[in-house]
Amino acid sequence: MRKNTVGTAVTLCAAALLTAGLGTASAAPATSPAAAHGAQAQRQPRQPVLVDCAFQPQARPDAFILACGDGNSRLASLHWQHWDGRTAVARGVNLVNDCKPYCAAGKFHSYPVVVRLAHPEPWKKRPQVRQFTQLSLTFTGARPAGYDRVVTLPLWS
Structure with a gap:
């Protein structure tokens, strides 16, 4: 039974890490208009x-x-x-x-x-x-x- 408990704990930890990683990526703030304009200016020289x-x-x-x-x-x-x-x-x-x-x-x-x-x-x-x-x-x-x-x-x- 101990074997199943360890396996379950590892699975739960992996799922938590994956969820935290996805949550962080999706919660990342959108690029601000000023930053987007700056990046565009670098790609499109005046x-x-x-x-x-x-x-x-x-x-x-x-x-x-x-x-x-x-x-x-x-x-x-x-x-x-x-x-x-x-x-x-x-x-x-x-x-x-x-x-x-x-x-x-x-x-x-x-x-x-x-x-x-x-x-x-x-x-x-x-x-x-x-x-x-x-x-x-x-x-x-x-x-x-x-x-x-x-x-x-x-x-x-």
Whole structure:
């Protein structure tokens, strides 16, 4: 009989713990409107974003790939001096592969640039988020052969 008493006691304790756990979860307070708004604001940035090659929104990234297909042109060491609802400006370097004798065997060269982002528009993937749609590079020193001092590129969406 003692065996049944212990088994019953264990079963009752387990049931009590389960009930207490469920009661606590269901009694948890609902998220306050302010907290919900804060979480929503984190998911939906007010300021425009830069959309990367993996279609992820980025704000003030320290690096950014310009040539998504092969990675032969990318920005690095970006230091953002300005980022608002209309424009963004950073200094950094453009790393460009010379592709000599071919890209897989080529060498990357570093060129100092000023990066400007402009023309924010609703992002097609998430219309509630605005993305910069234009990127301009101003080469402040040497530049790759064939490049103008200022290069302006449309950004993907």
